[in-house]
Amino acid sequence: MRNTLAIARKELSIYFTTPWAWVVFTAMVGITAFFFVGSLSFFRTINELARNMGWARMPGEYQSFKNLTDGVIAPLWGVMIVITAIVAPILSMRLFAEEKRNKTFELLMTAPVRPIEIVLGKYLGGLVIVTTTLGLTILFPLILSLYGKSESGSALEWSTILLGYLGVLLYGASCLAVGMFVSSLTESQMLAGVITIIVMLALLLVKGLTQTADEPLRSIMGYLSFDTQLQNLMKGVLDLKAIVYVASISVFFIFLTHRSVEAQRWS
Amino acid sequence: MAMIEVKGLTKRYRDRVAVDGLSFEVGEGEILGFLGPNGAGKSTTMKILTGFLPASEGTAKVAGFDVFEAPMEVKRRIGYLPETPPLYAEMTVKAYLHFVATLKGVPRAQLKSELERVATRCGLLHVMGRVIQNLSKGYRQRVGIAQALLGSPPVLILDEPTEGLDPAQRAEVRQLAGKHTVILSTHILPEVQMTCQKVLILNQGKLVAYDEIHRLAQNAAQPGAAEPSLEEVFIKLTAA
Numbered sequence: 001m002r003n004t005l006a007i008a009r010k011e012l013s014i015y016f017t018t019p020w021a022w023v024v025f026t027a028m029v030g031i032t033a034f035f036f037v038g039s040l041s042f043f044r045t046i047n048e049l050a051r052n053m054g055w056a057r058m059p060g061e062y063q064s065f066k067n068l069t070d071g072v073i074a075p076l077w078g079v080m081i082v083i084t085a086i087v088a089p090i091l092s093m094r095l096f097a098e099e100k101r102n103k104t105f106e107l108l109m110t111a112p113v114r115p116i117e118i119v120l121g122k123y124l125g126g127l128v129i130v131t132t133t134l135g136l137t138i139l140f141p142l143i144l145s146l147y148g149k150s151e152s153g154s155a156l157e158w159s160t161i162l163l164g165y166l167g168v169l170l171y172g173a174s175c176l177a178v179g180m181f182v183s184s185l186t187e188s189q190m191l192a193g194v195i196t197i198i199v200m201l202a203l204l205l206v207k208g209l210t211q212t213a214d215e216p217l218r219s220i221m222g223y224l225s226f227d228t229q230l231q232n233l234m235k236g237v238l239d240l241k242a243i244v245y246v247a248s249i250s251v252f253f254i255f256l257t258h259r260s261v262e263a264q265r266w267s
Numbered sequence: 268m269a270m271i272e273v274k275g276l277t278k279r280y281r282d283r284v285a286v287d288g289l290s291f292e293v294g295e296g297e298i299l300g301f302l303g304p305n306g307a308g309k310s311t312t313m314k315i316l317t318g319f320l321p322a323s324e325g326t327a328k329v330a331g332f333d334v335f336e337a338p339m340e341v342k343r344r345i346g347y348l349p350e351t352p353p354l355y356a357e358m359t360v361k362a363y364l365h366f367v368a369t370l371k372g373v374p375r376a377q378l379k380s381e382l383e384r385v386a387t388r389c390g391l392l393h394v395m396g397r398v399i400q401n402l403s404k405g406y407r408q409r410v411g412i413a414q415a416l417l418g419s420p421p422v423l424i425l426d427e428p429t430e431g432l433d434p435a436q437r438a439e440v441r442q443l444a445g446k447h448t449v450i451l452s453t454h455i456l457p458e459v460q461m462t463c464q465k466v467l468i469l470n471q472g473k474l475v476a477y478d479e480i481h482r483l484a485q486n487a488a489q490p491g492a493a494e495p496s497l498e499e500v501f502i503k504l505t506a507a
Binding site for chain 2: 106110
């Protein structure tokens with residue numbers, strides 16, 4: 001436990017002394033802010049239109065613009081997930097590849113530390129940065145709850161928002177686990193980063209690619225797609241199946257990373 | 268009892284044999300010098316002893332524990348300086364040593380005094396706050412040595428510890444012997460003569476000489492000629 005925390009702290013101190021943490025924070029908040037402004041003005045236009053025509057005569061897909069949570073925040077999660085698919089691999093790519101290239105891996109492997117402690121320490125360090133990166137965007141719901149109004153009490157449904165954030169966070173955690181595993185296979189950070197980004201984007205898009213596929217391929221691919229799995233959480237439904245699916249991806253890749261580090265002792 | 272016991276150690280990389288049937292023993296408190304031309308298998312042997320690489324055949328024991336069967340027990344007893352000092356360039360010397368001391372299980376209450384002890388010994392006290400990246404090669408090497416000394420392990424395995432050090436610093440490294448059992452590799456032969464009681468000369472993965480220094484010279488002496496220097500012995504043995 002002490003070793004795990006020591007390694008996590010070391011990872012954190014390196015993320016913060018190199019510009020990586022700051023670059024990632026800025027990218028996430030900056031890009032999300034851009035979409036937040038866009039999403040907000042679109043919400044305003046739709047609501048003005050609805051006030052003139054009445055909600056009953058509005059097309060079905062505009063019904064989600066009745067409230068700020070579904071109309072403004074939910075679309076932001078989609079954006080945040082795509083940013084996470086790019087940013088989390090950038091954070092995870094150095095975890096093992098850098099140690100191997102700089103020969104510091106030898107220090108970790110010859111210190112009285114178990115491989116699982118190394119893997120968990122590194123994962124924990126990365127997870128703190130990913131959580132912080134996503135956590136910073138809570139700024140946007142906060143702005144809405146301060147300045148927004150709703151006919152029925154509170155401007156936002158916080159239960160939906162928390163579930164949505166849980167979904168995005170679980171997604172970030174699994175990106176990190178996949179990225180850590182890829183990083184443990186190579187000495188090249190660049191290679192680890194690029195491969196992970198490709199894998200994560202492919203898993204996001206796999207549903208779109210199989211729209212025209214036959215059953216049962218279509219259901220299987222749809223089930224594997226993060227996009228489908230996260231849909232319910234983002235609508236504010238406590239979907240345990242989705243939580244288990246996304247969390248088990250993290251656990252599986254942490255396990256694979258452990259195997260990969262342990263294999264060093266046998267090769 | 269032998270502190271380090273190596274029997275029939277062999278390491279193969281696909282079709283290349285890096286270490287071939289190596290056997291030797293190092294008694295407690297002894298200092299063994301590893302000699303050999305580049306690529307002779309010195310570093311590989313050290314990596315196997317520290318548990319970083321597995322052997323293809325043979326066994327290695329440290330303080331009675333098999334390196335492969337009981338890696339944690341072995342790792343707890345070894346301070347290791349690899350060929351390239353394993354440093355995190357972004358950290359300060361102090362933060363780095365603190366991190367390594369924690370990994371080595373130095374109790375929290377003793378961390379500060381242990382860091383101070385090692386830093387004093389390696390002449391690092393005035394650079395503790397500096398970022399490792401900005402240190403000269405010699406100082407980086409010293410940080411590497413300091414890292415190996417943390418927690419006073421009974422066995423030290425040092426891969427070219429005097430590389431990049433000035434003569435005064437080298438003399439300091441020689442003082443490290445004493446209560447540790449040490450294996451060190453070096454290219455500087457006079458260094459070995461001053462520091463080690465025994466030497467082990469490797470050539471192409473095979474042991475070509477393993478003896479006390481003065482006997483090595485005696486054995487190699489031609490009848491009637493003067494006793495050869497260690498350098499002459501080394502060149503003769505590794506020429507084959």
